[in-house]
Amino acid sequence: MVAPFETPADRVPTAAGLNCPSCGAAIELHAQGWAVSVVCGACGAQLDATDENLKVLQYGERVTATPKIPLGTRGTWKGMPWEVIGFQVVTIRVEGTDYSWTEYVCFNPYRGFLYLSEYEGHWNVIEKLRRRPERETSGVRPTVQLNGTTYKHFQTATAYTTAALGEFPWELRIGDHVVSRDFVSPPYLLSAEASGSETTWSLGTYTPPEVIQKAFSLPKPLKQPIGVFANQPNPHSALPKRMLERFALALLALLLLLALNVTLASDRTVLERAFTFSRAQEEQAVVTEAFDLDGRTSNVAIDLGADLDNDWLFLVLSLINETTGETREVTRQLSYYYGSDSDGSWTEGDRRETLRIASVPAGRYFLRVQAEGGEPNKASASYTVRVRRDAPTYGFYGIAVLALLVPAILFILPSASFEGRRWAESDHAPSTSSSSDDDE
Numbered sequence: 001m002v003a004p005f006e007t008p009a010d011r012v013p014t015a016a017g018l019n020c021p022s023c024g025a026a027i028e029l030h031a032q033g034w035a036v037s038v039v040c041g042a043c044g045a046q047l048d049a050t051d052e053n054l055k056v057l058q059y060g061e062r063v064t065a066t067p068k069i070p071l072g073t074r075g076t077w078k079g080m081p082w083e084v085i086g087f088q089v090v091t092i093r094v095e096g097t098d099y100s101w102t103e104y105v106c107f108n109p110y111r112g113f114l115y116l117s118e119y120e121g122h123w124n125v126i127e128k129l130r131r132r133p134e135r136e137t138s139g140v141r142p143t144v145q146l147n148g149t150t151y152k153h154f155q156t157a158t159a160y161t162t163a164a165l166g167e168f169p170w171e172l173r174i175g176d177h178v179v180s181r182d183f184v185s186p187p188y189l190l191s192a193e194a195s196g197s198e199t200t201w202s203l204g205t206y207t208p209p210e211v212i213q214k215a216f217s218l219p220k221p222l223k224q225p226i227g228v229f230a231n232q233p234n235p236h237s238a239l240p241k242r243m244l245e246r247f248a249l250a251l252l253a254l255l256l257l258l259a260l261n262v263t264l265a266s267d268r269t270v271l272e273r274a275f276t277f278s279r280a281q282e283e284q285a286v287v288t289e290a291f292d293l294d295g296r297t298s299n300v301a302i303d304l305g306a307d308l309d310n311d312w313l314f315l316v317l318s319l320i321n322e323t324t325g326e327t328r329e330v331t332r333q334l335s336y337y338y339g340s341d342s343d344g345s346w347t348e349g350d351r352r353e354t355l356r357i358a359s360v361p362a363g364r365y366f367l368r369v370q371a372e373g374g375e376p377n378k379a380s381a382s383y384t385v386r387v388r389r390d391a392p393t394y395g396f397y398g399i400a401v402l403a404l405l406v407p408a409i410l411f412i413l414p415s416a417s418f419e420g421r422r423w424a425e426s427d428h429a430p431s432t433s434s435s436s437d438d439d440e
Contacts, residue, residue: 018054020045027054030072030085031107035167039063039086041071046164046173058173063163065089068118068222069104071166075216077125082106082114084216086166092157092180105168113169116212117204121222122229123212124189124204132201133190141428144183144190146203151183151190154230154426159193182230189231206231228421236415243411250404254397262392266295271387277313277371278380285370290322293389294362301391302355302367306383308336312349313381314373319357322364330355333373334383356391 018027025042029035035049037057044060067087074083086105091098101119108114115126133144133151142153160177178193189204206229209222225232270291277284293300306313312335319328335349367387374381423429 020047021054022047022056022059029167030083031109031167031169034107034109034112034169035085036170037172038167039164039172041165044174048171049167057171060174063165065102065163065165067102067104067165069116069212069216069218073216073218075106077106077114077215080108080111082108082111084116084166086168087164088161088168088172089163090159091162092159094157100162105166107167115202119229120227121209121225122232123207123209123222124231125207126191126202126204129201129203142183146190149185149188151185151188153428154182154184154189156181156427184231186231187233204231206233228418228425230422230425232422234415234418234422236418240412240415243408247404247408251401254400254404258394258397265392266390267392268389269386270389271367272384273386274382274384275369275371276380276382277374279374279376279378284372285368288367288369288385290364290366291387292362292364293360295390297359297361298390299393300357300360301388302330302357303352303386303388304332304334304355304383305352306334306336306381308334308349308351308381309378310337310339311335311375311378311381312373313371313383315383316370316372317355317385318368319360320366320368322366324363328357328360330357356393 018029019025020027020040020042022040022045023043025040027038027040027047029038029049032049038047038049038054039045039060040047042062044062045056046058046060048055048057065087067084069084069087071084071087074081076082083106084104085107088103088105089100090103091100093099099119101117104116104118106114106116113128115128117124117126129146133146135145137143144151144153157180158177159180161172161174164172164174176195178195181192181194183190183192187206189206191202191204193200193202209224212218213220213222270293271288273288275286300319302317302319304315312333314331314333316329316331319330320326332353332355334351334353336347336351337349338345338347340346367385369385371381371383420430
């Protein structure tokens with residue numbers, strides 16, 4: 001709950017020793033002329049710091065919370081000295097559960113006030129804004145824009161002051177509340193706090209605990225962060241971009257190789273024949289005329305096609321070297337069925353297939369084709385066979401793309417997981433509502 005930033009030129013900082021009118025305990029004002037209220041550390045009474053007698057604003061109870069940065073601690077932030085003069089505990093309730101964080105008021109007589117907040121080891125350095133954001137949008141996921149940066153809505157909640165110590169530049173009472181709207185663009189947290197008709201804006205910057213410890217010369221390390229905070233920078237944010245850049249380069253290289261493969265492949269047809277298979281005969285085999293496979297050792301593609309009509313055909317194809325008798329055998333079943341039912345028209349199978357035989361040396365070859373099978377009510381089936389030498393290959397490139405996708409996904413997952421944990425704590429968590437799901 002950040003108060004307005006004040007720098008009136010006519011105020012001169014002085015320290016004053018006073019006594020609490022509630023319990024008589026000594027109270028020293030470090031920001032006299034700036035502080036509006038002060039909370040007695042002995043009895044918890046909230047006092048009017050602008051009154052010379054420290055008029056009681058509200059009686060309270062002794063505060064048991066212990067600041068991680070003791071009041072009176074001095075530190076340096078961005079080259080300027082600051083003193084911690086105030087500490088408060090702020091609480092919100094979400095779905096019946098209370099969540100509390102602490103805030104610190106830091107004072108410099110020439111700069112005014114600076115604020116720190118801490119929740120589960122996550123620290124923010126907060127400055128009061130002198131102007132409102134340039135633009136706000138409404139909808140399922142509201143946004144605001146400040147200095148060209150767009151901030152996404154994270155959470156809206158009613159925040160209550162549940163404990164306090166020290167001096168504050170506003171009239172503080174235990175139980176005071178504001179409606180706080182938080183917008184994030186890591187590492188920044190833009191907050192609007194509305195009380196009555198007044199709305200104040202502040203900008204927090206996520207700061208590691210070791211930086212806070214060093215700035216205020218704290219003797220012991222501060223608690224390390226637990227979980228993911230609203231504006232915590234994603235440590236994996238650069239990985240997806242780097243991985244996508246490398247994936248794009250690798251994909252481009254594969255496309256160039258594919259283009260080179262298609263360009264250099266002769267893809268020459270060396271045989272094309274049509275056959276008719278009669279099911280009246282139990283077994284039929286045909287042998288083609290001899291053909292030459294010249295050039296370097298390369299692949300052979302065999303294109304099959306059949307005029308199947310709710311029918312199937314099984315083919316055994318043997319590529320035989322006429323000189324050596326070396327045989328390479330491949331098999332394939334062609335089938336094509338169609339019809340309609342209550343769900344509409346359907347088809348199954350394919351009338352065309354392509355088989356590939358890798359690394360076939362040059363030589364003179366012939367093809368032996370044996371056909372069998374089919375539906376009993378079909379008397380015959382016609383089919384064609386075409387043999388191509390040095391056909392372009394595509395399967396390798398598909399496998400290569402899949403192989404590249406695996407590390408790309410693995411590199412993207414940590415960043416996505418981190419963002420998922422961040423937004424799981426927001427008003428826009430995926431499980432919150434269907435509208436939030438759609439927005440995500």
